[in-house]
Amino acid sequence: MDYLQACACLAGWRDSLIWGITGDRHGAGSRRRSKMPIKIDRRGLDQLIKNAKELDGKHQVKMVDMLSPQFVSAHSKFDDLASLFAASGFKIDGPDDFAAIPDDQWDAFIAANTDFENWAEMQKAGHLHYVKGRLNKGL
Known part of the structure; x- marks a missing residue:
């Protein structure tokens, strides 16, 4: 199950997040029990x-958004893309x-100047950073 499927699963039961806790107010063995609702800020x-x-x-995400200044500066000596x-x-x-840059030359530049071994790894990490930022927006 991926992250989006997990969130969708949560959406299905989020309205039932008021739990009843059964407590024994009268000591062990008592038959009287009360339920105390707990409200959860969701x-x-x-x-x-x-x-x-x-x-x-x-x-479609622009490359400058996916490889944000925050991301580029954290993984290289450069301020932005x-x-x-x-x-x-x-x-x-x-x-x-x-597109005209030879892949092997671009990968060599990325390996020498960033925390990544090649351009594909940098893009993958940038994508993950972008998605995490979007998921956490407003939290």
């Missing part, structure tokens, strides 16, 4: 479910320029 759970629903389906691109020595003025 605003955080509701927000998490809302965030998960917003992530459901296919989305534009700085990383500028330091690469490759002409990158658009998607076509980026």
